[in-house]
Amino acid sequence: MAATVTRPALMPDGTDRPFRVFVHEFLAFADRLTAVRAGFAARLGLPGAAYTTLIALAHLEAGQPGVAALAAHLHVSTAFVTAEVARLQRAGFVHKRPHPADGRRVVLSVTPAGRAALARLAPVQAPVNDALFAALGADDFRRLAALLPRMVADGDAALATLHAEDAA
Structure with missing residues (x-):
């Protein structure tokens, strides 16, 4: 088979075999990470993407993030964040209010119900995350x-x- 990479750093033995093994292992880990995220999300009654949006907002909240800041943090589009925020609002986990200095923008915050849901999840997250990243x-x-x-x-x-x- 033709080599799938050409950078010598990715071919330590002169072939792309170590790279292919690395990619397959990386994909296997990504599948497990996605499954863990889905498990956390399910405990909140959310799909995975909504859970990721909620937890990211909870971590960014002190800076009064808007849709653009949350999208940049998550490396996704503002349209994606807008849709997930709408889902989280319907679930009662996120509040959206006008930005105090710029009426065209909004400030996002986690509601008390959202905080309570995340607090209930934390005792599950800690041992799962510890196991997921035990090799590090x-x-x-x-x-x-x-x-x-x-x-x-x-x-x-x-x-x-x-x-x-x-x-x-």
């Missing part, structure tokens, strides 16, 4: 946490390359 020591975690934003940007560049190939 402190240095591994710091390195991976530093790499992931760059990998997300690389993912965006890879998608742009793929779309350019499709357009050609």
